Amino acid sequence: MSAGTPDGLRDRLRRSRVDERQGWHVNPVGGPAPAESGTAASAHAFKAKLQARILDEIAERGLFGASDDDVAEAVRDFGQDLLTEEALPLNELERDRLLSELVDETLGLGPLAPLMADPAVTDVLVNAPDVVFVERFGRLEPSNVRFHDDDHLLRVIERIASGVGRRIDAASPMADLRLPDGSRVNATIPPASPDGPTLSIRRFGRRRLTTGELVEMGTLSAPVARFLEVAVRHRCNVLVSGGTGAGKSTLLGALTDSIGAGERVVTIEDTLELILEHRNWVRLEARPANVEGRGRITARSLVINSLRMRPDRVIVGEVRGAEALDMLQAMNTGHDGSLSTVHANAPRDALARLETMVLMAGIDLPSRAIREQIVSAIDLVIHVERSQDGVRRVSSVTELVGLEGGTPLLQEIFRFERRGLEQGRVVGQFGATGIVPRCVESLEQRGASVPKEWFRKEGATV
Numbered sequence: 017m018s019a020g021t022p023d024g025l026r027d028r029l030r031r032s033r034v035d036e037r038q039g040w041h042v043n044p045v046g047g048p049a050p051a052e053s054g055t056a057a058s059a060h061a062f063k064a065k066l067q068a069r070i071l072d073e074i075a076e077r078g079l080f081g082a083s084d085d086d087v088a089e090a091v092r093d094f095g096q097d098l099l100t101e102e103a104l105p106l107n108e109l110e111r112d113r114l115l116s117e118l119v120d121e122t123l124g125l126g127p128l129a130p131l132m133a134d135p136a137v138t139d140v141l142v143n144a145p146d147v148v149f150v151e152r153f154g155r156l157e158p159s160n161v162r163f164h165d166d167d168h169l170l171r172v173i174e175r176i177a178s179g180v181g182r183r184i185d186a187a188s189p190m191a192d193l194r195l196p197d198g199s200r201v202n203a204t205i206p207p208a209s210p211d212g213p214t215l216s217i218r219r220f221g222r223r224r225l226t227t228g229e230l231v232e233m234g235t236l237s238a239p240v241a242r243f244l245e246v247a248v249r250h251r252c253n254v255l256v257s258g259g260t261g262a263g264k265s266t267l268l269g270a271l272t273d274s275i276g277a278g279e280r281v282v283t284i285e286d287t288l289e290l291i292l293e294h295r296n297w298v299r300l301e302a303r304p305a306n307v308e309g310r311g312r313i314t315a316r317s318l319v320i321n322s323l324r325m326r327p328d329r330v331i332v333g334e335v336r337g338a339e340a341l342d343m344l345q346a347m348n349t350g351h352d353g354s355l356s357t358v359h360a361n362a363p364r365d366a367l368a369r370l371e372t373m374v375l376m377a378g379i380d381l382p383s384r385a386i387r388e389q390i391v392s393a394i395d396l397v398i399h400v401e402r403s404q405d406g407v408r409r410v411s412s413v414t415e416l417v418g419l420e421g422g423t424p425l426l427q428e429i430f431r432f433e434r435r436g437l438e439q440g441r442v443v444g445q446f447g448a449t450g451i452v453p454r455c456v457e458s459l460e461q462r463g464a465s466v467p468k469e470w471f472r473k474e475g476a477t478v
Contacts, residue, residue, distance in 0.1 A: 066098055066118065088119045126172045127161050132199070132219070139261070142215040145169050151261075154406020166212045173203045173213055192287060192304070200287045224269040224291040235263065235400075236410040237446035239470045240430045244398070244413070248274040250462045251353030252455055253393055257366035258400035263408035264357040265289055265333065267400055271355060275329055279353075282322040284315055285333035298325060315339040316377070319346065332356040340373035347393035363397040363414040367424050384422050391416050391424050395455050403434075403442045410446075415453045429453050429471065448473050 139151035145163035184191040189208035193201040200218040227241040305312035316339035360366035399412040413430040434444040450473030
């Protein structure tokens with residue numbers, strides 16, 4: 017885990033010193049801070065002095081450019097020495113808690129550190145200093161973690177922003193940020209959020225899930241996984257649609273396993289999120305303008321640039337604007353096998369959104385011409401949903417087969433048929449619709465083996 021530039025770490029450490037002088041305290045293991053005993057009060061009063069000496073020691077050792085792990089080790093080691101030297105009447109639990117708190121505050125996440133250390137937590141949502149929710153196993157639940165007040169929460173947000181060279185203030189009250197572990201962060205402060213600062217953290221796994229693991233988790237069935245693997249390997253253009261938190265990026269990452277090792281892949285994202293295991297892989301990331309209104313890098317400019325990089329595959333992490341036009345043109349001009357995701361409630365809605373986003377490019381194209389581009393470019397739409405039991409599932413795999421009267425024609429190949437709810441868990445089954453997709457012929461021409469049994473509807477003959 018990188019600590020960023022020396023100046024960035026120095027700024028974070030300076031902010032920690034200011035925080036300690038202001039004397040705030042939160043319980044690092046969650047829950048409201050307990051009533052302070054005389055011993056705990058002494059520890060808290062001593063904390064500002066302890067923090068100042070630790071920061072001086074870090075500066076003296078020249079650790080401003082060190083990794084977070086090295087800084088944390090230094091804080092703990094020197095903190096232990098100081099506690100022994102001062103002979104504070106703290107028991108072992110209180111000493112460990114104090115040292116953990118010093119480490120967390122020095123590195124920037126404060127009371128959120130225990131949540132970020134929990135691998136089951138996928139989302140951390142801070143609505144107010146005393147209102148924190150987390151998502152575990154697909155379900156939101158309240159957390160006992162608390163901030164002292166709005167200023168405390170704001171300082172944590174500022175530390176996160178400074179760690180990636182960004183700033184957030186009244187002039188720029190919203191920011192999309194990234195933590196060193198790749199977690200995606202959105203922060204707002206007044207006047208954008210008039211009730212006070214908010215913080216939303218979307219965490220991502222440290223490794224990419226495979227399609228086999230998604231089958232075991234119930235995200236899709238084995239026949240669906242086999243078909244999608246063949247389709248991606250043999251260069252079908254695939255669009256993954258779904259709502260927020262439905263698992264679009266997770267599925268997209270799993271599908272990239274089917275891309276040949278000898279192919280050159282260029283990924284384009286607003287926030288780096290995808291994890292690929294290809295040696296010939298280039299990541300491009302969009303960037304908002306700085307406080308002076310300069311330095312903006314749009315996803316559209318990155319898509320255009322990627323076409324000059326000799327890619328075999330272009331993967332757009334999420335299409336959400338004018339880059340839709342250039343992505344469709346890339347798919348239609350020799351970059352078969354490209355992948356992307358889009359927010360939508362259904363496969364047909366995904367196509368309608370693509371059409372709208374193409375118009376955002378500012379080019380006055382007739383609706384039929386746009387739809388012809390879409391139908392020609394995209395072979396399959398995979399729709400994913402997060403069910404009420406928290407499980408993310410592929411609800412539909414649909415093929416685009418043409419236009420009729422200006423309307424895109426879709427045929428569903430696989431679907432998840434829901435049967436009910438038992439003990440809070442959705443009961444249903446993945447199944448084929450009995451339709452053999454038209455793309456099978458082109459897949460077989462490219463050397464793929466596609467057994468017709470994959471598409472046999474239960475009780476029917478294909």
